Amino acid sequence: MRLNTGLLLLILFIASACRKNENISTNPDARLSFSSKEILFDTIFTSIGSTVRIVKIINNNNDAVKVSEIKLAGGHTSAFGININGEQTTYKNDLVINGRDSINLFVKVSINPNANSLPFLVQDSIILKTNGNKQVIQLLAYGQNAVFINESSISTNTIWTKALPYIINGSLTLKSGTVLTIQPGTKIYFHKDAGLNIEGNLIVNGSITEPVLFCSDRLESIYIDEPGQWKGIFLKRTGQGLIKNAIIKNASVGITSDSLSLNSNPKLILSNSIIKNMQVAAYIGYHSELLAFNNLMYNCGNYLIYAVGGGNYNLKQNTFAGYNLNFPRKTASLSFTDYLSANVYHKLQVDLTNNIIWGSLVNELDIQQKTVANLQLNLSHNLIRSTNNAYNGNGNILNIDPSFIHQEQYNFEPAANSSARKKGADLTADPYFSTYLNKDIMENERFYPSTLGSYEK
Secondary structure, three states, X not given: OHHHHHHHHHHHHXXXXXXXXXXXXXXXXXXXXXXXXXXXXXXXXOOOOOOOEEEEEEEOOOOEEEEEEEEEOOHHHOOEEEEEOOEEEOEEOOEEEOOOEEEEEEEEEOOOOOOOOOOEEEEEEEEEEEOOEEEEEEEEEEEEOOEEEEEEEEOOOEEEOOOOOEEEEEEEEEOOOOEEEEOOOOEEEEOOOOEEEEOOEEEEEOOOOOOEEEEEOOOOHHHOOOOOOEOEEEEOOOOEEEEEOEEEXXXXXXXXXXXXXXXXXXXXXXXXXXEEEEOOEEEEEEEEEEEEEOOEEEEEOOEEEEEEEEEEEEEEOOEEEEOOOOOOOOOOOEEEEOEEEOOEEOOEXXXXXXXXXXXXXXXXXXXXXXXXXXXXXXXXXXXXXXXXXXXXXXXXXXXXXXXXXXXXHOEEEEOOOOOOOOOOOOOOOOOOHHHHHOEOOOOOEOOOOOOOOOOOO
């Protein structure tokens, strides 16, 4: 009998509590509150939807309130869309929110193309009416037109300019025998899993004030440093490249190259560029060729440079910063080997001069000769973090911190008292001195003995 009485009291208590919450107040002072009174979307490309933002509508009153009207002011013509309690709609009436309870309202935006070339502002609002009170949540988004390229190829010589950004969806292939020239300030955005395949000749002519940008098309702040958003740039067997003053970020692999050059020109010259936030590596070469001068690479999942199956690698005055704030990396930042498989191995030539090769691991450089293929190694005047004493000598500095100004904020310029200052070999006789090595990544004139890495000052 006691048990039944207890259960009865519990049921009555629950019922009373439910009735209390469901007592709908008509008091005009019973207002709602919001987790945000304004939702701002970062730049959204026309015809591409945004991420979903959530607004919590909160009833801090003891009694329930009835929202007589929730509506998107722009209605069905609005660039914005709302979802209320799982229902995609522009209008809902008589929505009850219990006392001390809340609901989630989901907001997206998709902007239609127009004639504007510069970013433009799109606005709307969500209007809520409760007990005669009108409350408003402002919606704002910056939209921008672009050149949209869907799963396509380039078969004639083409020039891209900064007039409009380029949005690539799927794979874009530059066909053999054709040249794609990208002018300063051009921005190339890649949709999820998109990539750029180079069978012809890629020429990227950025400048210090107007670098060429390769990145994901998601520009919301939550994606700003997110790796793996697109595939990357792939130099095929017939492809070649010259990339100067570029920023390549947030892909799976920044640049992949699968062979040596088929003519007397280098497979790839990379200069004065930044490659960062890669899921796997900044650069992967399969029996390939890379000439790299004045570059900065950092925050990549496994490697900065991963070169297998031999090849030719001429790397001078680069900063390789193996700091991976988002990855539990276990491999050396720079890894070179003549070996690809039991039946595939080739001669390996590596020239590392005046670089900083540093990071969070005790070994950030790994050069291996695993087969009978020839290894030609010139390791001169680098600052290296490594326990391999074979790298000592010839002007190399081992295990002395370069004292970056602020590595946590990705400032990898050596401080004034850095051990990398004025330790570089004289490169004035280098065949690439006048074109790439006479100035640093910021186009400051370089004096010898130079500061190691990509920054002279």
